[in-house]
Amino acid sequence: MHYVADYYLKTYRPVPTPILATAILLGLLSMVLYFMLFETNDMLVEMATMTREGDKEFFSVPIVLALLFSLVHGHFTGRFWDVLGLKHKT
Amino acid sequence: MEAVNFIDLNATTVALLFVIGFIGGLVSGFIGSGGAFILTPAMMSLGAPAIVAVASNMAHKFPKALVGAIKRAKYGQVDVKLGIIMGLFAEAGVFFGKEIMTGIRSHFGDTGSDLYVSMVFIIVLGTVGAFVLRDAKRSLRGELLTTASAPRLAKWVQSIHIPGTMMRFSSLQGASVSLLFVAPLGFATGMLAASIAVGGFIGVPAMIYVLGVPALMATATELVVAFVMGMGGSLLYAWEGFVDIRLSMIILAGSLFGIQLGAIGTTYVRDHTVKFVMGMIMLIVLLSRLFKLPVYFSNLGWTPALSTTSQNVLATLSYATLAVALIAGAGVILSALIKGITEHRRRTVADIQSLAVD
Numbered sequence: 001m002h003y004v005a006d007y008y009l010k011t012y013r014p015v016p017t018p019i020l021a022t023a024i025l026l027g028l029l030s031m032v033l034y035f036m037l038f039e040t041n042d043m044l045v046e047m048a049t050m051t052r053e054g055d056k057e058f059f060s061v062p063i064v065l066a067l068l069f070s071l072v073h074g075h076f077t078g079r080f081w082d083v084l085g086l087k088h089k090t
Numbered sequence: 091m092e093a094v095n096f097i098d099l100n101a102t103t104v105a106l107l108f109v110i111g112f113i114g115g116l117v118s119g120f121i122g123s124g125g126a127f128i129l130t131p132a133m134m135s136l137g138a139p140a141i142v143a144v145a146s147n148m149a150h151k152f153p154k155a156l157v158g159a160i161k162r163a164k165y166g167q168v169d170v171k172l173g174i175i176m177g178l179f180a181e182a183g184v185f186f187g188k189e190i191m192t193g194i195r196s197h198f199g200d201t202g203s204d205l206y207v208s209m210v211f212i213i214v215l216g217t218v219g220a221f222v223l224r225d226a227k228r229s230l231r232g233e234l235l236t237t238a239s240a241p242r243l244a245k246w247v248q249s250i251h252i253p254g255t256m257m258r259f260s261s262l263q264g265a266s267v268s269l270l271f272v273a274p275l276g277f278a279t280g281m282l283a284a285s286i287a288v289g290g291f292i293g294v295p296a297m298i299y300v301l302g303v304p305a306l307m308a309t310a311t312e313l314v315v316a317f318v319m320g321m322g323g324s325l326l327y328a329w330e331g332f333v334d335i336r337l338s339m340i341i342l343a344g345s346l347f348g349i350q351l352g353a354i355g356t357t358y359v360r361d362h363t364v365k366f367v368m369g370m371i372m373l374i375v376l377l378s379r380l381f382k383l384p385v386y387f388s389n390l391g392w393t394p395a396l397s398t399t400s401q402n403v404l405a406t407l408s409y410a411t412l413a414v415a416l417i418a419g420a421g422v423i424l425s426a427l428i429k430g431i432t433e434h435r436r437r438t439v440a441d442i443q444s445l446a447v448d
Contacts, residue, residue, distance in 0.1 A: 030343075037339055038099075044336055045096050051331030052094060062149055062328050062335035063321070069339050070153030070346070077346040078161075081354065089357040089434055 004083065015083055023083050026076035033069055094200075096334045097137045104340055106136065111150075111344030113420045117371060118345070119352020120364060120423050126151065128416060129341060130286060131211070131375060135409050139200045140207045141191060142334050144286065145327035150338035152320025154346065159313035167310035169261035169303065175269070176276040176297075176311075177318025180289060183280025184323040191284060192330070198390060205386040208379045210285045215379075218291050219372030226365030244302030247271050261307045275300060280319050289319065355423055358430025367422050374415035381408035 002020050003012035037044075047058040081087075097103065114129040126147050133143035162168055195203040248265045258266040275296040283289030290312050297308035327333050356364060381404050388396040396404075 034339070034343065037336060041099060041336060045334075048096065048331045048334065051329070053331075056329065059329050059331070060325075062333040062338070063324055065335050066149050066153045066324070066338060066342075067156075069342055070157055073343060073346050074154065074157035077350055080347065081350050086351065086354055086431070088354055089430070 004085070013085055019079060020083060023076065023079035026072060026079065030069075030073045030076045033072060037065075037069075094139055094142060094332065096142065097337070099336060099340075103136060107133075107337060107340040108344040110416065111341035112348040113344075113416045114341065115345030115348025115350075116352040116355075116423055117348075117367075117419050119349035120355050120367060126286065128371070128375060128412075128419075129345075130207070131378060131412055132416070133337060133341075134204065134207075135412055138334065138337065140204045141195055141200070141327075141332050142337075144191070144207065144284070145324070145330075145332035146334045146337040147341070148283070148320050148327060149324045149333045149335060150342040150345065152317050152324055154342065154349070155313045155316035155320055157346075158349075159310070159317055162310040162313065165310075167307050168314060169259055169307055169311045170314060171257075172259045172261055172272075172297075172301075172303070173311045173314025174318060175257070176272060176279065176293070177315045179273045179276025180280030180283065180293070180315055180319035181322040183277040183282075183289075184284040184319050185280075185326065186277070187281040187284025188323065188326055190281075201386055201389040205383070205390065207286060208382055208386065210282070211379050212376055212383075214282065214286065214291055215372045215376040219369050219376060222365050222372065223369035226362045226369055229362040229365060243299055247300055248302060259301075259303075261303045261311065262301065265302070267301055271300065276315070279315060280323075283316075283319055284323055290316065351427070352423060355427040355430070358434065359426045363422075363426055367419055370422075371415050371419040374411060374418065378408045378411035378415065381405075381411065 001014050002017050004015050004020075044061070047061055050057070051059045110129065110132045114126070114132070117128060129147050129150075130140075130143045133146065134140055138146070159168055159173075163170070191203055191206070194206050198205075248262065248267055250268060250271075252268040252270055255268040255270050256266045257269055257272070258264060275293070279289040279293035279296070282292050293312050293315055294305075294308050297303040297311060298305050303311065324333060384393065384396060385401050385404050387393040388401075
């Protein structure tokens with residue numbers, strides 16, 4: 001169990017270590033994906049241009065990337081607010 | 091046909107797209123659907139051609155819908171069968187809508203498709219925005235919402251028995267409806283999605299008022315519809331090379347943060363606040379699109395040519411109005427969220443203290 005500062009309640013809130021570790025891991029993975037997206041900027045534009053000009057070899061790249069990013073980043077953001085203590089009103 | 095140009099990415103564009111994505115997500119999470127009515131015009135304002143804006147928006151939306159659908163299926167809110175069937179008909183609608191889009195583009199160029207998207211936005215936002223504001227006013231007065239006539243329509247639809255077309259859905263508490271009713275609703279949802287990427291404006295009310303699906307299940311099932319048709323629509327647009335995946339993914343980065351925060355926000359505010367925010371944003375975005383109409387008309391040669399100064403003034407006005415809609419919407423949502431959480435925590439602290447005294 002890790003303890004995260006809760007400034008409003010002026011106390012420390014317990015966050016189970018596996019939840020914190022998964023959130024950090026997913027965050028890092030998400031950062032790597034976005035770093036690679038910017039690194040391949042020109043290549044992605046080129047692939048779309050090729051597709052528009054009739055060469056359909058890389059047409060599915062955007063779809064595969066969309067699924068991959070949402071899976072990783074979606075799971076990260078879900079845990080992000082949770083770790084910060086922003087939860088649904090119960 | 092005019093050449094399609096993807097916009098250049100620099101630090102400012104990336105930051106703007108991230109913030110726009112966050113606010114779009116915040117609004118989507120808060121008012122249940124939409125967000126695209128901010129994202130599509132915003133991408134257009136940054137210089138993306140309409141067809142690229144719609145395609146890229148769709149490509150960021152369908153995987154997000156999948157994540158949401160899986161999450162809500164765990165709470166038992168999703169009617170998978172209805173979602174898939176409506177989604178398949180919506181797919182046909184997307185195909186038809188996309189044909190219209192590419193047809194307009196090849197005849198009238200980017201200005202033509204910009205005008206078409208703007209017109210659809212104005213009609214849909216005007217109609218739905220006015221309806222939502224009226225609904226919000228009623229709920230503020232404490233009246234029961236629009237349920238008086240709607241279930242009657244749903245009951246009538248459920249009472250029509252057309253042999254060979256009837257299908258039972260779990261979300262209708264075992265009642266069955268004819269596929270002949272489901273098909274046009276799905277088709278219209280898809281057509282709207284292909285044009286402006288916000289099919290939910292038809293899909294959700296249609297499920298609630300025409301089929302009789304409970305509101306909570308309708309918004310959850312809409313996620314399945316959005317996934318099925320969004321995936322198909324994105325594949326179609328990707329096949330043509332119109333998806334700018336860089337835009338989609340940067341928007342997704344902000345949007346996934348926003349959507350979860352927006353959803354949390356709804357649990358701290360009253361029903362009419364959600365509707366007021368929705369109606370207000372829709373009408374301001376509508377105004378933003380209205381400013382651009384004279385420019386499109388003049389570029390198409392339908393009205394006397396506008397001077398460059400006038401075009402710039404109108405473009406700036408459109409951009410500024412959109413910024414007002416974004417900032418005002420985000421401001422209202424965040425302040426409601428902060429106020430709600432502070433109040434909730436104050437009570438929690440008071441409860442803890444009273445327990446300690448006891």
